[in-house]
Amino acid sequence: MSVTAAKGFTAAGIAAGIKENGNPDLALVVNNGPRRAAAGVFTANRVKAAPVLWSEQVLKSGQLAAVVLNSGGANACTGPKGFQDTHATAEKAAEVLGVGAGEVAVCSTGLIGVLLPMDKLLPGVETAAGQLSEHGGEKAAIAIKTTDTVHKTSVAGKDSWTVGGMAKGAGMLAPGLATMLVVLTTDADVDSETLDKALRDATKVTFDRVDSDGCMSTNDTVLLLASGASGLTPAYDDFAEAVRQVCDDLGQQLIRDAEGASKDIKVEVINAATEADAVEVGRSIARNNLLKCAVHGEDPNWGRVLSAIGTTKAAFEPDRLNVAVNGVWVCKNGGVGEDRDKVDMRYREVHIVADLCAGDATATIWTNDLTADYVHENSAYSS
Amino acid sequence: MSVTAAKGFTAAGIAAGIKENGNPDLALVVNNGPRRAAAGVFTANRVKAAPVLWSEQVLKSGQLAAVVLNSGGANACTGPKGFQDTHATAEKAAEVLGVGAGEVAVCSTGLIGVLLPMDKLLPGVETAAGQLSEHGGEKAAIAIKTTDTVHKTSVAGKDSWTVGGMAKGAGMLAPGLATMLVVLTTDADVDSETLDKALRDATKVTFDRVDSDGCMSTNDTVLLLASGASGLTPAYDDFAEAVRQVCDDLGQQLIRDAEGASKDIKVEVINAATEADAVEVGRSIARNNLLKCAVHGEDPNWGRVLSAIGTTKAAFEPDRLNVAVNGVWVCKNGGVGEDRDKVDMRYREVHIVADLCAGDATATIWTNDLTADYVHENSAYSS
Known part of the structure; x- marks a missing residue:
């Protein structure tokens, strides 16, 4: 309508x-x-x-x-x-x-x-x-x-x-x-x-x-x-x-409908000190090309998430960070958490939760994976 | 040695x-x-x-x-x-x-x-x-x-x-x-x-x-x-x-030796008000995935360069921006410049000059193109 x-x-x-x-x-x-x-x-x-x-x-x-x-x-x-x-x-x-x-x-x-x-x-x-x-x-x-x-x-x-x-x-x-x-x-x-x-x-x-x-x-x-x-x-x-x-x-x-995407990624930042912190961290994760490639390959690479968080000015302690991918807390207290083999990434939607342990603010940023199709669509091949 | x-x-x-x-x-x-x-x-x-x-x-x-x-x-x-x-x-x-x-x-x-x-x-x-x-x-x-x-x-x-x-x-x-x-x-x-x-x-x-x-x-x-x-x-x-x-x-x-790269891109920002402005603009251009894909396709897409400049806080007037790709000023005064067909992008090194017309500071940032090989190398295919 x-x-x-x-x-x-x-x-x-x-x-x-x-x-x-x-x-x-x-x-x-x-x-x-x-x-x-x-x-x-x-x-x-x-x-x-x-x-x-x-x-x-x-x-x-x-x-x-x-x-x-x-x-x-x-x-x-x-x-x-x-x-x-x-x-x-x-x-x-x-x-x-x-x-x-x-x-x-x-x-x-x-x-x-x-x-x-x-x-x-x-x-x-x-x-x-x-x-x-x-x-x-x-x-x-x-x-x-x-x-x-x-x-x-x-x-x-x-x-x-x-x-x-x-x-x-x-x-x-x-x-x-x-x-x-x-x-x-x-x-x-x-x-x-x-x-x-x-x-x-x-x-x-x-x-x-x-x-x-x-x-x-x-x-x-x-x-x-x-x-x-x-x-x-x-x-x-x-x-x-x-x-x-x-x-x-x-x-x-x-x-x-994002160009070339095969995965929709929901980046949810929880327990941030402020909503602005949550948005900054969410955006930093959502823009990390290495993470976007890893998600494309169905690899729950939480190290990329921590690296991205580390580039922000948000309030957090590195050894208190937790990360879940599709419900599995693969990173706990800044280190190895639950078995990453438990993560099922076969479906189009991927849900990443970054827990900053620094407050009670939250924000969700949506992005998608980075694929060879994105490269093809945006290089001269397509123009 | x-x-x-x-x-x-x-x-x-x-x-x-x-x-x-x-x-x-x-x-x-x-x-x-x-x-x-x-x-x-x-x-x-x-x-x-x-x-x-x-x-x-x-x-x-x-x-x-x-x-x-x-x-x-x-x-x-x-x-x-x-x-x-x-x-x-x-x-x-x-x-x-x-x-x-x-x-x-x-x-x-x-x-x-x-x-x-x-x-x-x-x-x-x-x-x-x-x-x-x-x-x-x-x-x-x-x-x-x-x-x-x-x-x-x-x-x-x-x-x-x-x-x-x-x-x-x-x-x-x-x-x-x-x-x-x-x-x-x-x-x-x-x-x-x-x-x-x-x-x-x-x-x-x-x-x-x-x-x-x-x-x-x-x-x-x-x-x-x-x-x-x-x-x-x-x-x-x-x-x-x-x-x-x-x-x-x-x-x-x-x-x-950057992963998957087929082009080395030298982003030179000239006539910036300050060196910090030049670095900020250079980084913004160097990080633009759409531009990096365009360079991969040997497409002198100066619109991507202007879009990237526009996201910065650097001093500039949109209608005074000039952009050269491999020596051809494809964008003049914020609009169409010389014939883009004159740009030769066959070689590995690509030189982008962004002229901010706002001072006399300069900075050069090096990056590379975004390719399907980068995606493959950084997705689970390679891990």
Whole structure:
């Protein structure tokens, strides 16, 4: 159901010819109101793509009427011309939808350093506008895929209001955020400040803790639009929980579709002195190439986990560290623990628990294994 | 010539049976004086192997009579028993050499979390002591190999004094330091304070800027021993330069032997506001898995370089960044520059220059590409 699960939204997804292979590459999401509140979270990368610079700007009003998304080109590192192209895209959408360009966000994904084929993109916006539908969410989700093998959608809610969304992303996943484009919609009657708070609270513990390969993108964007069409204003906690659920579900779908991955790795850090310590340790473990290779080989190599913990500034004593892999405490008190032959790593999900024995804070980071397929997919073999 | 290039040193390398395949696995380096000054630099990892904890302690006196090194086991994460084993190793060497155990450093390399076979190691120390020779440097260098495909030695010096050394390391190379064991010797008549300063100055710009896979080891040790046997005390600058040369040469040999690598990548950051900025940016580029895959595929993907720069806190403006790959400025002013088809990446060495346009500081970080062979070597296929 994607972005059209919530009342008040229409969407479309078409093939505009931006991708040379003719696959769908342009999506349009429209908020038909009555409310048009919106919030956004963007990449922490200081090299930001033109659509990110544009969308950050228009979001300052807390209002969005529509979002145009394209795959087939990131429009990043494209200079002033790239920014003009994003502006022209928003103008075109504004014109055909009868709204202001300052109410239109733009998201792009694909190769960096290449200008978009505007002669195809602009007519595509018009075509997509002609196909807008309350059932268009699925097609929109398909049109934003790049190396994604599946499209990703999710829905949550309570009583008679809904939060729904779509995501794209399959690599370059890293905190602050992954290379992901995410559009969430809701028919709850919520103002932009509330949307902003709920979105930041949710991304902090979901997308920001998905770390596929430690590489941060120039284009990451997560938008949340509210139509108010349900006429209901949920309690904040209920609403925030629904947003978190959808973000969590989409984040899981991103990890499961990570490039070349054969294992999804849940790194759970427990008994940390602070949540920040837990996140730092979790990220350090999740980014350790040697550990990621070991997991690929179904080798419960806890020495790699300890080495990774040792590079952090978190509070811990080396001789009090414990590590479990799939429920077996292979490392106890910083040394050999239970028999590592008891660890069963045949299944796709691998669960690593790092016990810091330094407090009661916890955090979970998701990553995946490092495989020869990842290397192949990201070397020139595939380009 | 290795550690016995300088006068006053003897060494040996033997197969003690620590490695199951019967390869050489135990080295002994002895300083016969007249001086026995020494300095050391150790891993910044907070999870330190027993031999690191021991050697840090004995180095506090600024004196070393001998170094025992073993491959075939890291003696890391081995608890109190592991530390006792290191202590026993030093005691054994002290006994057979007629020195104090507090003058014996110990270095170990190999798998983490496994106790050393002391019933083989201790007799091995005695055997090695019986084979000490002024020509033993080569054998010592061979005995410390793990996944190294070649042994690594280097010599520098001036007039009638010499600095020589040996290194082992082939993966887990990372700043603060790589998984490397390095023993340097000199017959210059230099006190331990001078040795310490020269060694820290040298490692800071050599081993600390070799970053094979971003993973920091529990065992890294670099030792510098002075016998004073030449009777000469060089000017500090001359001596420091010789130490830097040997460290630089050995560091290059480590990168060229990195696990699975097909390309050596020299990341040179120029026009940074500060040297710290240059190092931070260089490291971020050198650790970007997507870039490392692209280089493997001979793809001059400058977008990956900009994405990596963008994750740092260094001073720069995105629209003033320039990037050259093998002499071709493929990115100018943050956007498309010269024709990327002009870039020739057929050879093993790849030179990436990142121009931050923010000052006049510079730094060079060495890394290598990410390959399917790296994945295979570090997954259970190889263990």
